[in-house]
Amino acid sequence: MRHLLSAADLSHAEAVDILDTAEAMAATQQRTIKKLPTLRGRTVVNLFFEDSTRTRISFEAAAKRLSADVINFSAKGSSVSKGESLKDTAQTLQAMGADGVVIRHQASGAPYRLAHAGWIDVPVLNAGDGTHQHPTQALLDAFTLRRHLHGGGAAAPTGTDLAGARVTIVGDVLHSRVARSDVDLLTTLGAQVTLVAPPTLLPVGMEGWPCTMRYDLDEAIAADAPDAVMMLRVQRERMSSAGGGFFPSPLEYHRRYGLDGARLRALPGHAVVMHPGPMNRGLEISAEAADSPRSVVVEQVANGVSVRMAVLYLLLAGEEGAGHAAPAAHA
Numbered sequence: 001m002r003h004l005l006s007a008a009d010l011s012h013a014e015a016v017d018i019l020d021t022a023e024a025m026a027a028t029q030q031r032t033i034k035k036l037p038t039l040r041g042r043t044v045v046n047l048f049f050e051d052s053t054r055t056r057i058s059f060e061a062a063a064k065r066l067s068a069d070v071i072n073f074s075a076k077g078s079s080v081s082k083g084e085s086l087k088d089t090a091q092t093l094q095a096m097g098a099d100g101v102v103i104r105h106q107a108s109g110a111p112y113r114l115a116h117a118g119w120i121d122v123p124v125l126n127a128g129d130g131t132h133q134h135p136t137q138a139l140l141d142a143f144t145l146r147r148h149l150h151g152g153g154a155a156a157p158t159g160t161d162l163a164g165a166r167v168t169i170v171g172d173v174l175h176s177r178v179a180r181s182d183v184d185l186l187t188t189l190g191a192q193v194t195l196v197a198p199p200t201l202l203p204v205g206m207e208g209w210p211c212t213m214r215y216d217l218d219e220a221i222a223a224d225a226p227d228a229v230m231m232l233r234v235q236r237e238r239m240s241s242a243g244g245g246f247f248p249s250p251l252e253y254h255r256r257y258g259l260d261g262a263r264l265r266a267l268p269g270h271a272v273v274m275h276p277g278p279m280n281r282g283l284e285i286s287a288e289a290a291d292s293p294r295s296v297v298v299e300q301v302a303n304g305v306s307v308r309m310a311v312l313y314l315l316l317a318g319e320e321g322a323g324h325a326a327p328a329a330h331a
């Protein structure tokens, strides 16, 4: 694996290896001294052309816990506002010594361009591109699910996957890179995925997706008895930029597709509630559901650091890094 561009690129073996490595990383985070020397002397550039809280901070924390130097680049306030191209921005960063680039961009495909155009010669990690992919979000979701399926919420045994797990993903699938990435990765790992959305928030051409489609959330909960329900953020900013309106109305959306207290109580007793964040409380998820003991939203955020440590380690450490302070899964 040279880059991490799409969850669809990961084989079952590669995905399990990343999850196992992330467990080893998580174990190191229980120590008093959390920092590993693995990426000492390497520089990771966080190249963010679109807003982020969780992903940007998580990649920064992950790189620093592996002792990498981190350069945070935000398009806002940079020469991008003067018209500088992605190519020139990337080459400027490589000239400053980047050993790996984490990129979030509003344009689907931007990380592919960066990885394959020949502008730079370092691993590229996709931190979310347009409505296309968000592979580390899918990995942290899979990691969180695996822990709840096999570890009671704590460390999952090495080598396990998501075979037989039933996951229901609800909401604005049309604009969601998280939904695409989760369908790709969770099904690779053996989960059965159901998407639930209003017809207006489903993309065209979904016939090939390896999942079931439903339009009624109450029916889906009753029929599928999911192990996890993943609520998607309603992406109003992408709707207005695409010229589309919000349909159904926010009130109607919450009534038909929001995870409220009644739907929370209709879930199987063991089911967990997930959300990639940021949450629109009162729209796709009620405060009662978001703050309930079933909610693993905060766990997802914490697990994101371990998962991003794992992918940075696997992509950037090379033989030199793997030789010292390797986590248990790779010792």
Ligand code: CP
Binding pocket: 051, 052, 053, 054, 055, 056, 128, 137, 276, 277, 278
């Ligand atoms: N889940 C996620 O990508 O959140 P941020 O937009 O805050 O990074």
